[in-house]
Amino acid sequence: MYDTRFVGGSVPRPDAPDKAAGKALYIHDLIRPGMLYGKIKFSDHAHARIIHIDTSRAERLAGVRAVVTGYNTPEIRIGFIKDNFALKKGKVRQYRDEVAAVAAVDPDVAQEAVDLIRVEYEELPGVFDPEEAMAEGAPLVHETDPRGRPKVDNMVPVPWKFEAGDLESAKRSAAFIAEGRYETPLIQQSCMGTAGCIAEFDLQNNLIIHTKTQIPFLAQNDFNQALAAMGLRGKRTRVIVPTLGGSFGTGLDTHGYEYIAILLAYKSGRPVKIVLTREEEFTALSPRQPTRTHIIQGCDAAGRLAFREVRMLLDNGAYTSWGATTPSVMMLPISSLYRVPNVFYEAKIVYTNNTYCQAMRGYGNPQAAWALECNIDQLAETAGIDPYEFRQRNANVPDEITPMGLQITTCGLDRCLDTVAEKLDWKRKRGKGGARGVGMASLFHVGGSGRVYRSDGTGVIMKLDDFGCVSVLAGGVEMGQGFISALSLTAAEALGVTPDRVSVLTGDTATCPWDVGTHASRGAFTAGNAAIMAARKAREQIFQLASEHFMPRVHANLKRRRKRDPDFELPDFNYERLCDPSEFELRENVVFLKEEPENPMLRVPLEEILRAAHYKEQGTMIVTEAFYDPCNQMLDARTCRGNMSATYIFGTQGAEVEVDTETGRVRILKFVAAHDVGRVINQQTIKGQIYGGVVQGLGYALCEEYKSREGRNLNPNFLDYKILSAPDLDFPIEIECIETHDLEGPFGAKGVGEPGLVATAPAVANAVYDAVGVRITDLPITPEKVLAALKRKKERP
């Protein structure tokens, strides 16, 4: 355990006042001199051949400065298997396919010009269901793979399979077995700030792009590749990230609209801004992967888990982005939540003519937890064991190595379970009927970053000025989660200054150090560790300077005091003494001697030391850096084994619900979330983050659903895509942070960004089952489904 002054406190976020006052600059607020407005023409069909694109009328419209299509621009491939293109040629495979775009002097002209573009299509039969897409003779979404070789089916070439132990023999000897089929829908991240960018070129054809991203440095690489494709090999990209109004995974990949803005900016020679409307945000940005899961679990007579078999089918949509890699994270809870020796997991991913999927908070884990944690309740019931007791019997323990090779360090799962049971008054409320019930579900997630790329590194630069203030330049991204809040407290604590002396600066690839991206709940964890390393170096340099300047500064200060106060007697210190750096300590902006920490005369403000170093001949300054890359491993592609994260996070969530059996409406009476967070950095930020996660998770549980008919989104607005808002939260949400003080984390902290919503939906479903005895297996748990299930139960009890 660390003795801390600021870490663990409860302070407002440094970025909050600007956001609350409307001063923060989002992409929507940014204007560049001479800027044009870009607008994209999307496909009119889910699957069609492009016969002809007529842009002549758009080109002639007054105010239009550039019109681009796939036929008059260089081919730019996007996505990690490069099966997608910035502008489509030949055919469209989803409604959101970009077929043309314009840049014009104002948004209305741009819109008018887009409406003047005529595209002639030959419609093709589409495929919209992943099972149908796997059937023989199904229309092919892609006739060739990214390398041009013919494709014979709709399988995405990203297979996932994990096996451990002996499934068949475990199945034969299990005392109890429970089986279930579970589904999750497409859902949209629903960021308050829609996506957008401004692309511009300098006179040397270097690209500057302000854009909404969580991966400024990987995006820089993507854009450099695009420049190369445009014949600008060797030119540079500078990515600048404005204030983000939420991102939730949307910024983990680069998008068609960014490349289109780049093409339009290059063609027009002017900055080009593209900001998605809310409707486009729904229809043209990548949502969370929908899943169909078949799960079977078994346990022995004592209720110890014996095996787990999970088969999943994922609808990839028409192109491949990070959604296709979410099974790597689903695998974590499937292999390692609770102790289970025999595991089989397989995920198949299929192309369809639906919108293509990407990352969203939790990265597959909410889909996996939905099937796992509902099925755990089924199994506990089959075995005749209370589901809380069942989970306790199988809970993970510290220092365990799981079948996937995950090395658990600290583990607070047992305490999380106990906390939720206690706060829900479990023993008294469980199984009492009266249309009221309680349910719980647990989660397992990376808590010490996750090595999904070859590097899992992050850089931090610490720059001290002669006012004793510190600029912390970080590669991570603040997207609303509290990165700046966490990092400023951690940096202040590690360095020995007060948090008000720290400014965190992020989001510019030209000035900030490299970082692989803000994902996998890694921001505070990795940047915090890097800040501790950089602070250590800075302290060494401060103390080195102090050895020379400390006593002279003490002398000067005391002489000045005597001047003001003639009665003051100059103490008899050895003012000529050269100190040793190891004699010093720095705390709350003051350098002092460890031996005499209480002596008010032997204290020198940090800024005096720094100023003395600047204002001398052959002076110096303090700028330190650190690159932290956690001790974790990439998954072995074949065996799917490897210690992906430096530490893991656990949590349990519980709900008390009441079901209106006449309308099917589920009312939450109380919600409890207990999370093993390692160590709290800022009470306000962490509770806000978990609270936000819970509310987002409750939306997933109860009402969020991206509805489509034959690939076309039917609810591209908040009128009909329902997320929860403040008046819906008429019940207490109690958050308990369980501190396990992990040695890997900054001051013991683990990453907490995503888990708030992972276990929420199954906790609600399990509570609904306890209340009225019906199990809803496909999200969201709508009144229509509950009422129909109650009716079925009545007819066939």
Place this chain on the structure above:
Amino acid sequence: MKGFDYFQPGRLEEAYGLMETLGAEAGYIAGGTDILVRMKQKIIAPPALISLRRIEELARMGRDRGLLLGSMTPLRALEKSEEIAASYPCLSQAVGSLANPQIRNVATVGGNLCNAAPSADCAPPLMVLGATLTIGGPGGERTLPVEDFFEGPGRTVLRREEILTGIAIPERVPGTGSAFLKLGRVSQDIAVINAAALVIMEGGVCRTCRLAVGAVAPTPLRLRGVERLVEGRRPDPELLAEVERGVRGEVNPITDVRSTEEYRREVSGVLLRRALEQAVRDVR
């Protein structure tokens, strides 16, 4: 959104005149919370809009053996009115459940009716309160009961140049109780179903009963068949069960992105029964 001309006449006659000169595609705008959304969605693109905001007589709230509401009264004013809360609780409850305070500050009671959404939250309570509408036009005024106003989704009896000017709600009779209930997917939502009930009781017997339901037919619906079941009887469990069944027989819902036909039919019965029970409890 396409550009458009915008007029703010100060008098009704001026508005009628503008409409005549501007031609068939011009439209009136009240609060604008529906029309502007539809314009941004490119569903409609009127070349000119005539605002009713400056016409003072449309924004008045007054009394004349009952309540007179100018059509441009903001919903927020209805929501805050203590008189409405005391005399016409079903209307107060309906307005309080509509959208959110920001919208209610701008949206108007007349706009909610003229928009003619089958789910309009003001319609069922005004129907059970027996409200009449005054419609003005270049040729003079006419009045009609609110339930005769709607013709279909987005369609009313208003002729192009006509304006809904006022809503008259009869005075509350002692022994009256009323209630409004709404089901949405979340708190701030368009109704999946809404329902209003009004009863006038005499010695435990229901002398008058008016029931209305929204979002379960092309227009908000008065349930006259069910009302006849109730009148002259005591609201006992047997009658309430009959009401539930009766409602299911009278509604004509559809399946859309918000709910299903089956659900709306089933639950509109429940909602009306509960509204009736609540109205009986409200009797003073």
